[in-house]
Amino acid sequence: MTAYGKKLAIFLAASVALFAVLSALMFQGLIDAYLQRILMTICINVILALSTNLIINFTGQLTLGHSAFMAIGAYAAAAIFKVGVPFFLSIVLGSIVAAIFGFLIGLPTLRLKGDYLAITTMGFCQIIVVLIQNISQLGGAQGMTGIPGKTNFAWVFFSMIFTILILSHVVKSRQGRAMISVREDEIAAEAMGINTTRYKVMAFTLGAFFAGLAGGLYAFLMMFIEPTSFNYFKSIDLVIYVVLGGSGNFAGCIASTTILTILPEALRPLNDYRMVIYPLLLIVIMILRVKNIRIPWLSDFFSRFRKGGDKNAAA
């Protein structure tokens, strides 16, 4: 077996084992319904964060409107399901619709750079939210109800594993290297004959596909979707997950998403002040990161992921 095959087998075995342990705990009632819901939210957020990661950290394009594709995936999947298509197929079709939108939006906007791109993607996000609000067939501003709770832990968990597998392969492929070269230096990449627009649009479309997948799962988990839950605040949450996770790093991204999904829940006893503590922590973490003062256990936790298996090779 090649080294690569071994790594893949270990990863798959570990994820199946993790799934078995978590489901056993759920079956035994040690993980109650509330915790189960948080776990499923974490899985959905990880899918979202990884798809954002591909665009922001690997391709270097700052998008502030990624939640729009989640909205499209959620609404498309729910609408397709209501026509009579089976659950699995409607989620896949929803993701494909999101990917098509990603392509159509990415094509004109990705000519822009930096902050202009950020504001334009944010604009598209807002436009899509307003559009959905005005389509009465989709429930308009009141939101869409009557979606059955088809999403269970197995669906979200294995969708997450699927996302991790696909995206980690993408970034190691020829196309992935082209995306990284766009991030490193767009002009140099172009000089080397890389069609930068093509790879930027590719990253955007792929990111939109997985955001659509997360959206579909979210719709069938919540059983109710409303346009405002996909506005640009959701996109900003995604950017925060990705930036705290470290640049171009899968494990760090998963860890930061998990922590930042749990954190608001853990702060719930503080009531009104919960939403004050969260941004305060965010600012403090950002400042500490720059000053290289790290919370000991947390930094150990992150650096273990950051160096990964290459620890020995580097030393």
Added chain:
Amino acid sequence: MTLVEFLQQLINGLSLGSVYALIALGYTMVYGIIGLINFAHCDIYMVGAYIGFFVSTDLHLPFVPTLIVAMLGSAIAGVLVERFAYKPLLRKASSISLLITAMGVSLLLENGFNAVFGGSPRSYPHNILTQKSISLGPVRTDSLHLIILLTSVVLMVLLQIVIYKTKIGKAMRATSADKDAAALMGINVNATISATFAIGSALAGAAGVLVGILYNSIDPYMGIQPGIKAFTAAVFGGIGMIPGAFLGGLILGVIETFVTAWYSPLSGAIGFIVLIVILIIKPSGLLGKKVSEKV
């Protein structure tokens, strides 16, 4: 639409646009000097509205002193944000970390005000500015829109004087052109950055008071929508360019007013639609210069 209706809508659009322009100036000045989209700027506008509310309600100050106190208060708030949240990161962190910090400050101010003062909307005292309807020939408008337009124009003229005729204005222009060269010429770059935040925040605070009086309702999340629109206006005009922010704000306000009068569900998205069309045709904004890239 008759000509009279058109002129009435135009006045409403210009007064809304002048508020956007006041906020957009702060975005564009900060962007010009440190390259940061200051997400917390729209909350400084909210802070200004609250300061104006407390001053006019509890101290019973008339309009002009209320406006001045609110401007001073928001200038202080802006400088505090810059000193405590952004300064530790400037030059050391990537621009995206700075952006996230700005988002954090924005959430902190919104949720902090919500936790401390409560989320229910408050309204300014009725006697601060009396609303009268004024006829200019056949065109009827109300005094509030005209006062807002007038106040904004006065503030923008003052800003032009500060930027082009004073020493601190010269320092700001120099720092925005080249930070290192400015430092070598003996300009205190840190103080200049703080001054930029102070001036931009004061303008946003003034806009907060004006809007608070016009709509007679302020709440901790009031900054979000105008903030997005003002930022759109700044990008629309060419971010970093002060005349661009004037122009972008006014045009956006007028377009928004007309489109809302024509088909109201679009009002939330129209700013962005205009922005996207402009950026795709001319990616550096209306007045932005095309900077050629060098390897």
